[in-house]
Amino acid sequence: MCYVLPAEVVEIDKIKNIGIVDYFGEKRKVLLDLDDVRVGDYIYAQGGVMVRKLDKTEALEILEVWKDLFLELKRKDQELSKISEKELPANILEVLQKVNLKKTLTKQDVKALFGIKNPKEMEVMLEVANHVRQRTHGNSCCVHGIIEFSNYCTQNCYYCGIRKNYDLNRYRMSVDEIVAAAKSAVDKYNFKALCLQSGEDFWHDDDKLEEIVRRVRELEVLVFVSIGSRSVETYQRLYNAGARAALLRFETSNEKLFAKLRPGTKLQDRINLIKSIKDMGYILSTGFIVGLPEQTEDDIINSIFLTTELKADMYSFGPLIPTIGTPLADAEKVAAETMLKVIAATRFVNPDANILVTTALETLSDQAKREALAAGANSLMIDVTPVEFQEMYKIYDNKASLHNKTDKVVQDTIALLASLGRAPTDLGI
Ligand code: 5AD
Ligand code: SF4
Secondary structure, X not given: OOOOOOEEEEEEEOOOOEEEEEEOOEEEEEEOOOOOOOOOOEEEEEOXXXXXXXXXXXXXXXXXXXXXXXXXXXXXXXXXXXXXXXXXXXXXHHHHHHHHOOOOOOHHHHHHHHOOOOHHHHHHHHHHHHHHHHXXXXXXXXXXXXXXXXXXXXXXXXXXXXXXXOOOOOOEOOHHHHHHHHHHHHHHHOOOEEEEEEOOOOOOOHHHHHHHXXXXXXXXXXXXXXXXXXXXXXXXXXXHOOEEEEEOOOEOOOXXXXXXXXXXXXXXXXXXXXXXXXXXXXXXXXXXXXXXXXXXXXXXXXXXXXXXXXXXXXXXXXXXXXXXXXXXXXXXXXXXXHHHHHHHHHHHHOOOOEEEEXXXXXXXXXXXXXXXXXXXXXXXXXXXXXXXHHOOOOOOOOOOOOOOOHHHHHHHHHHHXXXXXXXXXXXXX
């Protein structure tokens, strides 16, 4: 099994270190910051970054196996992302026409979309979002693995089930355990990108983190770090050790809400760190939580635009899952429709966006993942944390994949992608 197809390098911009690669006629941009690559070489890329070269004969053999399936998937995706003609109110039609003409949307435009109540209008909006996704990304879908390597945390975020003050069985995976979990994900399932996530836990100090990144990078995968508010120096060391992507949400664009829900921390500090990470050259994944108490619709819209201003390469947002034992245990649940609106609006605000279906979103319903992918999302994460630890990484209740073995989640994901006509080509930058 293979999560990403080999791509042929068809053009190279030596100054910018960017290559144009081809997947059965579909072109993507890829950062070539590693080996000495030439036009005509075959490479694996993930998240817009080259992971490794591969032998031409091997590449052609893999592509031969995939060719018919790929074209069939592409046809299916095109069919499913067609827009049906339906009556729409003038203000909504005007916004969707702007989207169609590739014009920049204003916050007011997004507000109009958020005002949609009629199910038929909602259906058209989601169809258009899916169409825009198809137009910009073709039928690509990235599937990253995530290893949650420690549930210790020094912070007390009001929403989070592994906050410091919560009485919980805690674990820290050793460096060897993390590398073994990564190796198993690569060997068994062929993952080409792995996200390493933990609470803000300084027991894994810079030396340990550096060793983890270096050794996981040696497995020839894109290393994604998700370790919270660590210093700029830590992020720089990890970049130097081979990490190329970082996931760090600003959580909410509302300064007051941020200060209240992440006691002792400031939104501006978080934003400064996110900007530094981007400037270092990391592929940036950032975003926010939807459905926080006191969060207004304007806050959500501001958060979408802030993610864009921060030049996110990947948007990561999910619903608040009210979690027992946290100060937000009794908060209202977010409606699945709200999440679909946020995904569709994001796709319109930034047609190029890579939009992640987060695991929190998956908990909303059995169909949430499928619906999100059909509303403009184009990226997934599969939890590959060893099962004995998975249960203890309870950021929120009812994690969707908890009772399923990784094997099953992987098989279900492949089946889901096939049914939607999505292929595991890289998403490009
Ligand atoms: N519901 C949804 N998302 C949550 N996170 C933490 N707790 C919750 C919750 N109860 C998110 C935060 C954090 C990410 C790792 O998990 O946005 O950045
Ligand atoms: Fe810690 Fe992150 Fe949870 Fe906050 S959201 S308590 S920083 S793990």
